[in-house]
Amino acid sequence: MVDKSKYKFLFNIDSPKDIRNLDVNDLKTVCSEIRMYMVDVISQIGGHFGGGLGTVELTVALHRVFNTPEDKIVWDTGHQAYPHKILTGRRDKLQTIRRLNGISGFLKRTESEYDAFGAGHASTSISAALGMAVAHDLKKNNRKSIAVIGDGAMTGGMAYEALNNSGILKSNVVVVLNDNNMSIAPNVWQISKYFSEMISHPEYNKFKGAIWELTGKLDSFGDRLRKVAARLESGIKAIITPGMLFEALGFRYFGPVNGHNVVKLVTMFEQVRELNGPILVHVITEKGKGYKPAEGHVQKLHASTPFDKDTGKALPKKSGPPAYTKIFGQTLSEIVAKNKDVVGITAAMPDGTGLDILQNDHPENYFDVGIAEEHAVTFAAGLATEGIKPVVAIYSSFLQRGFDQIIHDVSLQKLHVVFAIDRAGLVGADGPTHHGVFDLTYLRMIPYITVMSPKDEDELRHMLNSAINDYSGPVAIRYPRGSGYGVELKPELQSIKRGSWEILREGSDALVFATGTMVGYSLAAAELLAEKGINITVVNARFIKPLDESMIKDFSEKFKIIFTVEENTIVGGFGAGVLEFLQEHDLDNKVVRFGLPDEYVDHGTQAELHKILKIDAEGLAEKILDKLNKTGVGAGVKLNEQT
Numbered sequence: 055m056v057d058k059s060k061y062k063f064l065f066n067i068d069s070p071k072d073i074r075n076l077d078v079n080d081l082k083t084v085c086s087e088i089r090m091y092m093v094d095v096i097s098q099i100g101g102h103f104g105g106g107l108g109t110v111e112l113t114v115a116l117h118r119v120f121n122t123p124e125d126k127i128v129w130d131t132g133h134q135a136y137p138h139k140i141l142t143g144r145r146d147k148l149q150t151i152r153r154l155n156g157i158s159g160f161l162k163r164t165e166s167e168y169d170a171f172g173a174g175h176a177s178t179s180i181s182a183a184l185g186m187a188v189a190h191d192l193k194k195n196n197r198k199s200i201a202v203i204g205d206g207a208m209t210g211g212m213a214y215e216a217l218n219n220s221g222i223l224k225s226n227v228v229v230v231l232n233d234n235n236m237s238i239a240p241n242v243w244q245i246s247k248y249f250s251e252m253i254s255h256p257e258y259n260k261f262k263g264a265i266w267e268l269t270g271k272l273d274s275f276g277d278r279l280r281k282v283a284a285r286l287e288s289g290i291k292a293i294i295t296p297g298m299l300f301e302a303l304g305f306r307y308f309g310p311v312n313g314h315n316v317v318k319l320v321t322m323f324e325q326v327r328e329l330n331g332p333i334l335v336h337v338i339t340e341k342g343k344g345y346k347p348a349e350g351h352v353q354k355l356h357a358s359t360p361f362d363k364d365t366g367k368a369l370p371k372k373s374g375p376p377a378y379t380k381i382f383g384q385t386l387s388e389i390v391a392k393n394k395d396v397v398g399i400t401a402a403m404p405d406g407t408g409l410d411i412l413q414n415d416h417p418e419n420y421f422d423v424g425i426a427e428e429h430a431v432t433f434a435a436g437l438a439t440e441g442i443k444p445v446v447a448i449y450s451s452f453l454q455r456g457f458d459q460i461i462h463d464v465s466l467q468k469l470h471v472v473f474a475i476d477r478a479g480l481v482g483a484d485g486p487t488h489h490g491v492f493d494l495t496y497l498r499m500i501p502y503i504t505v506m507s508p509k510d511e512d513e514l515r516h517m518l519n520s521a522i523n524d525y526s527g528p529v530a531i532r533y534p535r536g537s538g539y540g541v542e543l544k545p546e547l548q549s550i551k552r553g554s555w556e557i558l559r560e561g562s563d564a565l566v567f568a569t570g571t572m573v574g575y576s577l578a579a580a581e582l583l584a585e586k587g588i589n590i591t592v593v594n595a596r597f598i599k600p601l602d603e604s605m606i607k608d609f610s611e612k613f614k615i616i617f618t619v620e621e622n623t624i625v626g627g628f629g630a631g632v633l634e635f636l637q638e639h640d641l642d643n644k645v646v647r648f649g650l651p652d653e654y655v656d657h658g659t660q661a662e663l664h665k666i667l668k669i670d671a672e673g674l675a676e677k678i679l680d681k682l683n684k685t686g687v688g689a690g691v692k693l694n695e696q697t
Contacts, residue, residue, distance in 0.1 A: 056094050061087050069143055070117035070168075081118065081316045085110045088137050089344040095148050097363035101483075102133030102159055104342040108234050108313070109202070112337060113137040115319035116200065116230070119327060125198040126170040126186045130179035130207045132160030134232065142168035152483035154658035160487055174487025175452065176425045177210025179203045180229055184216055187225035198327065199225075204232025204339075206402055209424030214303075220332045221304020228326060229305070229334045232313065234341040300334045309336025314343055375540035378533045379476055381511040383408025385518050386445060386474075387415045389547070396443045396522055397421060401430045407447035407476050427452050431459035431471070438469040443522055447474040450490020450532060451481075457496055464528045465500045471528050472521045478507070478532035479571055479621035480650070480664070485657030491650050493532055494569075495626035498599055503528040504552060505599040507570030511538030513596065519547035534571045534621070536660060555602035561589030563687050564678060565613040567606075569595045569628050572619040572648075575664070578671035582693060583679065590678070598628050601635055610641045615685065617646050617678055621669065624649035646681055648674060 058065050063080065064087040067073060073084065088110050096103050114137070116127055122142075129135040139157065140148060143166065150156025161169040171182040183201035190197045203213060208231065220227055297307030306329065311322055319337070326333050342348025347366020360369045390396045390412060397419045404410040404422060413420040423430045427448055434444035448456070453475055464471045478490040497505045504525055508514040514533055521529040558573070559580055568576035573594050580590045593605065595618075609616070616636075618629035629647030636643050648669060655663060664670040668677060676693050 056091065060090065063087060064091055064140075064145065067141060067145070070122050070141055073114060073118050073141065078118075078317055078320055081111075081114050081320070085114055085316055086344070088114070088140055091140065091145070091148070092136060093345055093363050096136075097361050099149060099151070099153070100359040100361075101151050102136065104348050105131070105134040105234075106136035107345055107348060108339040108341040108343045109134045109232060110137045110344070111314050111316040111319055112202070112230065112232060112339065113141060115316055115323055116202070117141055118320055119323040120198055120200060123167045123170070126183065126200065127168075128171045128179045128183040128186070128199070128201045129161055130173070130201065130203040130213075131176045132158075132172075132174060134202065134204070135161055138168070139166075142166055152485070152657055154656075154662050156657075158485055158657060159483065160485070172487075174484065175455065176207035177203070177212040179207070180213055180216035180220065180227075183229070184220050184223065184225060184227050187227040188223060191225055198228065200228045200230060202230045202232055204230075204234060206425050209402065210426055211428065217300070217303045217305070224304070224331050226330055227332055229332070231309070231334060231336045232339055233310070233336060234339045297334070297336065305332045305334040307334050307336065309334075310338045311335065313337035313339035375537045376511070377537050378511055378514060378535075379406070379408040380411070381408075381514055381538060381543075382447070382474055382476070382518065382533070383411035385515045385547070386447075387412050389519060389522055390416045390419050393443070393523075394419065395441060396445065397437065399423065399430050399434055399444055399446045401425055401427045401448055401452065403447075403449065403452075406449070407474070409447050427455040428459050431456035432463045434471045435459070435463040435467065435469050438464075438471050439467075443470060443472070445472045445474055445518075445522065447476060449477040449488070450475045450479075450493045451477065451488050453493065454496065460497075460503075460528065461500055465502050468502050468527045470526050472518075473528070473530040474518070475530055475532040477535045479534045480655060480660050481535045482660045482663070483657050486654040489655055490532070491621070491623050491655070493530070494598055494620060494622040494628050495630075497530050498626065498628075498631055500528070503530060503599060504597070505530045505532070506550075506597045507532045509558075509570070509573035509594045509596060510541045512541050512543050513550075514538075515543060516548045516550050517596075520550045520552070524549050525552055532570065534660075539574065550596070553597045553600040553602055555596060555605050556594045557591065558594050559590070559592040561591045563588045564590040564615065564617060564682055565609055566590055566592050566617045566619060566678070567595040567628075567632060568592060568619040569598060571621045572669065572674075575669065575671045575674055576619055579675040579678065582671060582675040586679070586693065588679065588682065588687065595628065598631065601631060603635065606632065606635055607639070607641070610636065610643045613643065615644045615646060615681065617648065617681070619669070619674060620647075620649040622649055623652060625652050648677060 063084050089107060092106060129138060144157055147157045152159040158165060160174040162172045163169050179201040180203060183199045187199035190199060207213060300307045308326060312318060322335060326335060340349065361367060362369060386398055398409045398412045399421045400407050400409045401423055402425045404413050409420060423433060430446055430448065434446045437444045475493055478493055481488045481490065497503055506517055508517050517531050521531060559577060566576045576592050580592050583590055616632065618632050620628040622628060624647045627649055629645060629649060633645045636645065650667065665673065679693055
């Protein structure tokens with residue numbers, strides 16, 4: 055797959071120790087080879103791309119200077135860390151990244167001793183690195199703790215909470231702000247560069263320490279000299295650097311520094327390594343650096359399917375039905391065109407959520423709040439108090455971060471906020487940090503909320519219309535990643551009665567209540583069972599809260615066993631809601647729940663994971679048949695045997 059003859063150094067680097075044995079001037083070639091290798095591999099298999107291209111020199115310099123893995127490097131938003139994986143013993147496994155049984159696309163503590171902290175969500179690195187730094191203090195060792203944050207993660211409030219606490223604790227934590235123009239704007243002046251190099255130099259700090267000690271012996275006159283000197287240094291920093299915010303939070307600030315000059319980075323980190331207390335190094339990088347098709351574009355091949363490495367264009371793939379994300383975006387834009395009181399809110403994911411369509415069609419009704427899910431929810435609550443109808447489009451796993459705000463700021467006040475929850479269920483290659491498998495559980499417990507999940511893309515349209523125009527209070531619609539079924543889309547948006555389910559197939563042998571993506575699989579499972587003479591009823595349980603209580607009661611008289619199917623953890627999910635209802639109403643039906651296990655599911659394609667977990671059509675048919683066999687229904691029938 056990769057022509058090793060093109061590489062002089064890379065295939066002799068099996069750990070960061072090998073980098074430390076090279077001449078510093080050879081590091082430029084190493085950086086070029088890392089980029090070439092990333093292009094060679096990711097162009098063939100796809101993956102996160104632009105962020106890693108921008109951190110090549112930074113990664114090499116950090117591993118060159120710091121004694122990893124004893125010194126801890128914590129990467130924020132782990133898709134920046136592909137070069138880190140390449141240099142830490144996983145070079146040859148890069149071809150398996152994000153594939154079933156391959157290495158993770160993010161950091162994972164069980165994968166490597168060099169992965170100090172695993173995370174797929176943004177803005178966590180400084181908090182984690184500070185915790186490690188304090189642990190080093192408590193254990194009285196001299197290990198270093200480094201947080202690399204950037205790619206928009208500095209828009210998250212958690213990062214500033216950690217910066218503030220770092221300044222108070224005064225532990226030896228180094229924060230590297232990887233500024234790639236996706237968060238804080240650069241301020242690269244030659245005088246700033248000179249000043250940063252000067253104040254980080256050992257001789258300057260030695261001289262500064264001597265002056266400080268001398269002035270301390272001069273009583274009140276010395277105090278005045280100290281104040282003048284401090285004001286002079288702070289004043290210069292305020293004029294020529296953007297670092298006063300960080301200085302005010304208790305950090306010593308160095309930068310901005312050219313993040314693509316590996317020799318200069320090595321020098322800077324060598325000098326900073328000897329300093330104590332909180333340090334912030336501001337590094338300017340370019341996302342997609344070194345690969346022309348990724349440079350100069352907003353998304354810069356952030357995450358890519360396989361592509362032509364010469365042009366950067368995605369390789370042709372089979373056309374199919376439009377994705378749920380696109381259907382949502384088009385429908386919301388259609389609704390906004392008729393009602394300007396409706397707005398869309400994203401947390402730095404316009405393309406990922408489909409809100410880029412609204413951004414283009416109705417920019418005045420579109421808001422991107424940055425990687426700040428908590429703020430997004432409460433911002434929406436504020437809008438709702440003034441009669442605006444906000445639609446908050448956030449991935450399921452990211453909405454977890456706004457859980458308190460959904461309860462305290464939206465539900466408690468019965469505010470009409472619509473949550474469009476994309477990537478619900480298993481998302482595939484991004485793995486457990488991005489699987490949306492808890493939202494039914496954490497939303498069901500919230501009072502006043504309406505929770506629903508469409509069986510197909512057409513139903514999504516009508517659910518969104520109903521959520522905005524017909525219901526009150528908080529409303530959540532969860533839908534999966536990927537393409538719909540290609541069903542016909544009704545041109546006129548319709549209203550769906552709140553809490554109503556629909557019967558899609560009738561049979562006398564078994565009853566299945568299925569929700570969301572599991573409706574299609576359940577219907578397909580019913581077809582497989584029908585071939586064996588077993589006929590089941592399949593219900594589209596499109597409302598998870600409220601349940602269709604009258605339908606449950608009616609069917610409880612006809613079927614002693616009720617099967618529930620959901621693409622959510624079975625702990626506290628949809629099936630648990632049906633079970634609770636039956637118990638509360640003294641109904642003794644047995645409920646058999648099918649869903650996701652009480653554990654974290656690894657990465658793989660959605661189809662692969664569904665099959666492994668036996669929630670695809672064949673798996674559901676097998677499990678339903680197994681349970682029915684024990685009751686005497688279909689006794690002796692085998693699903694895979696000829697009738």
